[in-house]
Amino acid sequence: MIKETEIFSYSFDPAYSKPVAYFSMEFAVDQPLKIYSGGLGFLAGSHLRSAYEKKQNLIGIGILWKKGYYDQERNQDQTLRVSFRDKDYSFLVDTNIIFPITIHGARVYVKAFLLKPEVFKTAPLFLLTTDIQENDYLAQTISHRLYDPNETTRIAQSILLGVGGAKLIDVLERKTDIYHMNEGHALPMCFYLLDKFKDLAEVKKRVVFTTHTPEKAGNEEHSVPLLNSMSFFSGLTLKQVDEYIQPENGILNYTLSALRMAKIANGVSQLHGEVSRKMWGDYDDICEITAITNAQNKTYWHDDVLDEALQQNDDAKIVTRKKELKHKLFRVVANQTGKLFDENVLTLVWARRFAAYKRANLLLMDYNRFLKIVQNPKYPIQIIWGGKPYPEDFGAINIFNEIYWKTKDLPNCTVVTGYELWLSGHLKKGSDLWLNNPRLYHEASGTSGMTAAMNASINLSIPDGWIPEFSKHGENSFIIPTANDLLTQESKDKLEANALLDLLENEIIPMYYERPKEWSKIVKRSMQDVLPFFDSGRMASEYYEKLYKH
Template sequence: MAFTFKSYAPAAKYKTAAAYFSMEFAVDQALKTYSGGLGFLAGSHMRSAYELKQNLVGISILWSFGYYDQDRNEDQSMRAEFRQKHYSFLEDTGLVFPITIHGADVHVKALYLAPEVFGTVPMFFLTTDIAENDYISRTISHHLYDPDAAARVAQSILLGVGGGKLLDLLGRKTDVYHLNEGHGLPLAFYLYEKYGRNLAEVQKRLVFTTHTPELAGNEERPMQLLNDMSFFGAVPEEEVRRVARIENDALNYTLTALRFARKANAVSKVHGTVALEMWGHYEGICPIIPITNSQNGNYWRDPLLATAHKSKDDTALLARKRELKKQLFDIVADQTGNLFDPAVLTIVWARRFAAYKRADLILHHFDRFVQLASDARRPIQMIWSGKPYPKDQGAIDLFNEIIRRTAPLKNCAVLTGYELGLSAALKKGSDVWLNTPRFPREASGTSGMTAAMNACVNLSIADGWIPEFCRDGENGFLIPIAEVSLPESTKDEQEAAALLDVLENTVVPMYYDQPKQFLKVAKTAMKEVEPVFESGRMAREYYEQLYK
């Protein structure tokens, strides 16, 4: 029987039909199609769009081996494992169709995730790992963020062209195509060809979200490689150069998306300023507005914590928080053998391991950290967790170095497997959520939002979303920022000292000596993080400010 796509009936105010293209979505622990924050954000968007009954579909790739499974070697250091995934809850649409990659037909199969499975808008996942393809073509959808340049280009074509063609085959009238980051850029050239090579017609329909000032998030590839790979479809190189205003031998995905889109958004107010500084001087780009990232409360908040907070029952709230700490500490004990104490102030640093996020900043002045951690009267417990990119040896070395340095400390732990389940446990079971990026390189950083939903207080550099939320000492704690123009090593030195100062002089004394005041800060954060940083607000703003 042929597949018939039936969207749920959208609410009247969301009649504009939009399609959201993302290389990764984190919608459930069982569906391993994500690596980190971009996927977490996209997953929350799909959930909130469903709750609002928006006329939206999600388009992504079904990664046969996911991102990777984070395991340990015998010495506790990190090992990346790649295990093939199979998902019984994805519906075979029966749709198999060709797209052109490297001048040849590659067959694409579409699978469907129905709204009722995980509470998302309708979603489609594309794969080339099917019998109709040769081995090389099958590997295109094997690994999220494949390190091979040609494979990455092929993955972009699969997402952009495959997704655009799928919507046409489904007969779905799509008013707005939303590129979540530049990975799906070939969609722009698919639409350019579809609408008679008229750039204005593409710009009527295409919008774009830029997520990071980091180079890795703003891909740039040689024109020769893109041409060889059929990145531009049937559009000749001379025309690509003219319409995309290419002046050298490389194409920047972000800049090109900004020229093909009607409108774009950065993901926080700070990032909006940074994005305009990065791209605003280029000719032909679309307006860039800030729409701050956010996370889905129904998915992330603990219901019992939320009920206790709403009913102003501090006794119940503290009791539930203690239970959640015990649940987290069971994971710590299972992985590391260390037994943590629910009565002790517990700090978590957990996110993607990347150099600019500075996972080891708190260890910079190591003797001070050890003294703080081992204080007999007012100790702290420290947990790290996060996934380095599997080919980023520098980030893996940092992960392993933290394990090595803290191994003698019984109140420190480094956990593996930072996916949705562990992320939730860390946010619900910690007292302080530590965020230490180099300003202004953290575009948004949404993990602190879901921590705040669960009575966990942010201790952060004022970057990304934090300046829009945090009032120092009232709903979180701020780490003073060093002069931006200073060398990175000097900034690290100063901000590491400032972080320990805040802990020693403010956070630790308040937790142990003024527990009611610490609870007040946590409760204020719980109250104020929603609805502003709950993704229902974000999903509405996308319709109101980007799609209409």
């Protein structure tokens, strides 16, 4: 049996000694470990890094995705191609722990690997796999693809994370006071605990829940008979399921069920906390929903030279370093696209997961006006898009391809592939402006702008997610005016696209070239204001104070 001293390489700070297990479908801890898709993973990775820095008694539990999310490549005509390749990681420790769980009435064996703290400076992370010879091929595929499009495979993945993770804790004989579900994917854990303790009050004592999205697609739901046939409920009868979580019309919503089985939950920004209370507040028997604003790990994301220049209040040093970082980014861009960008030109980046509500193509809505701005010789601008659509989201893939086709002949606009931690770091460090233009109230938090701000990139954003807690227009960021809520979505998109172009054309671009001191003042204020509040050290502490000790 693996001992606690073999799991942790540090002794705990007494303030954080309560033992916690943090369940997440994805973790982005470092570039080589490709078990994440986007913001949820970036957030979970930063949480583990800060838990390590704070010496918290917390372990992560996730899944060792054999093929990762996917590898983003290009077809012959440069449009997006999705590739799946097997991944191997020599830095993971084989714990030699194998145990059975039940999926679809059948025995499936689970093997646990451990990412030790010293490898990437994170809290210990256990990763579960079914891709072992003890299982038949179908069972092996459960841990192949993050967010598999097949409905029954997705359900099996939740059982693997929730039941497999909870059972691993029992096998390890690790005392665990708090089971933290990062999003609803690990919900079967609650039914495992209910079967173990035979009392919902005992489950609620131990479970806390973080909800991450107001998007329907992010609040997973399936029919109760299907979930029952998949062994989702750990042996509970349908009568008991009905009694405990009151599924509506035979459909079980993961988020709503988690709110009924946890002692406390949180949204991931103050605004998202409000949105979540409005979304779920009319339902019976849900727990309190508070808010803990997401954050990112400064140690991982920041640039030492920029930090030093800020402390010395050295504008020239910030500008010089920024040009060096832009040069590094532009080498990546040139290598991928054959386009050579200029370090002296204002550079705007839109980079995040491609989803319809994030509106990657908002800049292009009035295409003629867009062309007028990007072809203005007096005030040049360079624009880079990056991000991974869900591999079966053909609408989002079409947006990616549309942007490519509309910008391919423009030497100062391009789309890059492979938006993972490494490229994300380059884009944040090498951008002057970080564009975030989701439909209002659809972005729960959106943390990419935090790490951009740490690296002297100014946020240009819709006032959604974390932004209202940070931004002061013209002082530390630029805010895109939003349209009236009562308008149709099409009208809102059009008005907000015009507002974005107005802001760029009339305020931002002229300031960059004509009033560099003013620009520099905003850059420095942004860097100062983003820390320490939006460093995940504050967030990791708040989880202990607001959720775990509750």
